[in-house]
Amino acid sequence: MTNTPNTLVIRNGTVIDGSGAPARRNDAIVVEGNRIKHVGALPPDIALDDRRNVAVIDAAGQWIMPGLIDAHCHVSYGYPVIKGEGKGRGTTRPEFSTLKAARSVQKVLRSGVTGISVPGGTWFTDVGVRDAIKLGLMEGPRMYVAGRMIVTYGCIEDDEPSWEGTPDHSIGKLCNTGDEMVTEVRRQGKHGVNFIKMADSRSGESQMLAKEEIAAVVAEAHRRNLRVGIHSRGAGSTRAAAEAGVDWIIHADLATDRDLEAVAKAGMPIIPTATFLAMVVELGQKVGAEQVQLDINRMKRHFEALCVLMHKARKLGIKLLVGTDTGNNTFMRYGEVHAKELEIFVKYGDYSPLEAISAATRDNAYAIGLQGQVGELAPGKLADLIVLDRDPLADITVLQGGKHLTHVIKDGKIVDLAPREEMLTFREAAE
Ligand SMILES: [Zn+2]
Secondary structure (H helix, E strand, C coil): CCCCCCEEEEECCEECCCCCCCCEECCEEEEECCEEEEEECCCCCCCCCCCCCEEEEECCCCEEEECEEECCECCCCCCCCCCCCCCCHHHCCHHHHHHHHHHHHHHHHCCCEEEEEECCCCCCHHHHHHHHHHCCCCCCCEEEECCCEEECCCCCCCCCCCCCCCCCCCCEEECCCHHHHHHHHHHHHHCCCCEEEEECCCCCCCCCCCHHHHHHHHHHHHHCCCEEEEEECCHHHHHHHHHHCCCEEEECCCCCHHHHHHHHHHCCCEECCCHHHHHHHHHHHHHCHHHHCCCHHHHHHHHHHHHHHHHHHHHHCCCECCCCCECCCCCCCCCCCCCHHHHHHHHHCCCCHHHHHHHHHHHHHHHHCCCCCCCCCCCCCECCEEEECCCCCCCHHHHHHHCCEEEEEECCEECCCCCHHHHHHCCCCCC
16 A cells, blocks of 8 residues: 655645735645645754655745635536537436536646536536545545525526426526425535535526515524525625525625615625626627627627626625636636636726635635635645746736646645646547
8 A cells, every 4th residue: 555645745836825815935834634834944843855645846936825715616517519419408318417517626626726616507416526526536626515596587597488497407597486495405414515505596586585585584594504695796686685584695796885785884895797798799709799699799788787897896895706616617617717817806896816816715614604714825724726837916817727737736735737738738529
């Protein structure tokens, strides 16, 4: 049996610790098991030449920071067309979706993303993949997952006609009364979700969920130690969600100043998720609107609203978390755009690169249920780190696509990056 060293020492390099403190030259980061034990000068009791027990990474000339967290990443959407099969969704199967999700999270981890919050998927695929990673069946990021989104008639993800409802392969779960919603919270809790995802209208034109219904879900979820996140672009739904006490709000682009004041007063963060909109606009201009199959002008309006929101929210003291919606469409490829949101925060949200990194690491830990435990390089924290050959403070885009990674360490273990090239170039050609 081969011996895996229990101690990892990362020598040299420049540390960006995630706390917002300026980058600094460092001598040694010591990881014992899955936690960071020490950051600073090399402790005298560490025997660097004891290679049976101590692994050493020399990061001279490189940058060391906490692993990135994507606060909005889906892993169980999408189903390729298989030759010879009908195009109807009747051919989708949970077994295939699970295998696809299991492969996708490998790409996520190898791009330097060591944690993801998964606000909705099909069946209980995401719960299964999370547990397989936790049990050591396979590698992957830390996953914090919801089940299918709770929706009413006309909400986003209520896509089938009413006589079909929302079948199991749908990512929405139709619940048209508060009682049905509470029952669904209990069902999803029983099957192991970490949080409940609610979803209002697609674009926010009208409010689809009543405040009382959101409050009923929050009460039931919190009693069962589950949290609640909501897709809310509209003004009414954002205010209702804030007053009902959800744990985070996704988007909020049409919220008025007074709605945002309600959010600030209630104290929950917002996950704007501008990356998806930026990708639609960029790709639409490149390949034409028909191919992206989304309304580019509408996406542009949402994007511009989110840029305004970022400024307003910061002024009001609302914390913004960093999420991308990777996996919600085939062009939102795993491992490629998880760090694009940081670039948007810097370009359009007035964040410094250092602030964007803290948001995507220390602050984002909240979205994976590990606030204060991960996302910072400090003694006692969980050891999720990445090492880069370029300075992300000089150019925030070097974090994208894993191109400048030399090492990924998750839960104290060095991730083998060798399959990365093949994985990142893998195209789901059949999709
Ligand atoms: Zn999403």
